[in-house]
Amino acid sequence: MAERAPHATFWEASRGRWHAEPASATRSPFARDRDRIIHSGAFRRLRYKTQVFVAPDGDHFRVRLTHSLEVAQIARSLARALGLDEDLTEALALAHDLGHPPFGHSGEDALERAMAPWGGFDHNGHALRIVTRLESRYPGFDGLNLTWETLEGLAKHNGPIYAPGWALAEVDAAWPLDLASHAGLEAQIAAIADDIAYDNHDLDDGIRAGLFSIEDITAAVPFVAECWAAVTTRWPGVSARRRLVPALVREQIGRMADDLLATVRARLAEHDVRQVADVRGAGRTLATLSPALAAEVQVLKDYLRQHMYRASAVVRLRDPSEAVVASLFGVLHERPELLPGDWAALCPADEPARARHVGDFVAGMTDRYALKLYEALVGPSPLPQEMVT
Incomplete structure (x- = not known):
């Protein structure tokens, strides 16, 4: 493990586990x-x-x-x-x-x-x-x-x-989690890494799915256009989009990461952060993009919302998907004996415990299991047939 900075969360100072366990000889x-x-x-x-x-x-x-x-x-x-x-x-x-x-x-x-x-x-x-x-x-x-x-x-x-x-x-x-304070930087970094990943990888998937082209998105999103220009300039002899689009994604992730690191370091200095308690007490999220890049990335987010998340190919599955989940919850809540194995045996009789138990089961389903159980308990799937096979 690399040397940790003073503002890191130190496992040696952990508040421990709910149930005490012997330490591992090989892992923190x-x-x-x-x-x-x-x-x-x-x-x-x-x-x-x-x-x-x-x-x-x-x-x-x-x-x-x-x-x-x-x-x-x-x-x-x-x-x-x-x-x-x-x-x-x-x-x-x-x-x-x-x-x-x-x-x-x-x-x-x-x-x-x-x-x-x-x-x-x-x-x-x-x-x-x-x-x-x-x-x-x-x-x-x-x-x-x-x-x-x-x-x-x-x-x-x-x-x-x-x-x-x-x-x-x-x-x-x-086990109180001090919910009114900010979390340590590790959690903040995990959160913004989520944003960086889906902004860029959804762009990749959207192009792969044919929801929009590279020409479409570069014409509408200046940040993508700038990164695309850098990639095509760096690789002038490469015309295959299957190689250049992944290079675009890497370029964008790299720029976001560099901007994030610079912003975090500046805020650590601004707040004189010397330990994880200072991170929690800073009164703001320290792990963000700079305001300038965040505004540019927001244009990308808005484009993806309009042309991917609200695309007809995605939206057409929304109502039937919701119908599957709603129907499964309704059937199993009304007849919890249809739950499998221990789920049925352990189902509480009183509310809200019974509804929450059924909700736990439904939430744990995979897409394909939900479709199979729907067909078994309710009837033919409302989703297009190719989604069920």
Whole structure:
């Protein structure tokens, strides 16, 4: 491990684990957290969960698992450059999407509406619920028994939380996570690495899917145009777009990373940050792009929202995806005996516990499992037939 800077989160000063365990002879507590996340069932299921395109729709498009791996690579590189704890940063990056239900934001919207009478659904709170309660890999405790710092980073990677939903509130009540303060820099870096990854890799997937061309996006987004000009100038003899578009993505990620590092270093100096407590008490997020580049990147985000996330090829699956999730929740909530195995046996009789138990099960489904169970319990899938096979 590279030498850590004073503003890093030091595992030697960790607040520990909820359930005491002997130390590992080969790994720091944060490295152990990372490994537990990788070996979890929830992490494996990300392979078949939607990122933008419904997972069965094309083998080359990103899904939650590949996105999480890409975020972790970017986050770890940034952490190394800043002298942070790389293992903690990587653990947070790998776990940041664990709480997403099937079918991406469509599934989350449907589950939020379905569970509204019992407190609703939030993927971030559900991620905490997974790692503290739902994973059952260890005989001595529920969950993964992660360190306080990893739980704190998962809870607050997007900033302080003043009104937590029921799932996060339950975790916080059992082991307070200081929700009103900022998290350490490792969590902040994992969060912005997520932004950097999806802004750039969604551009790549959007071009691959034919939703827009490189000519379209360079005409509309000056930042992309500038980076494209740099790439084509650097490689004047290369005409194959399949080589140049990945080079464009690398160029953009590199520029964002360089800008981020310069901005973080300037803010560390501005706030005289000397330890992780200073990061938490700075009163602002320290890991951001500079205002100038953030404004340029916002143009890219707006373009992707309009031409990718709202593209007809994506939108046409939104209503049927929501229908699958809503119907599954409705059927299983009304007839919990249809839940498989221990899920049925352990289903509470009283509310809101019963609805939340069913919500846990639905949220854990992969896209393809949700489609198969829908056909078994409800009927023919409302999604196009090619999405079901």
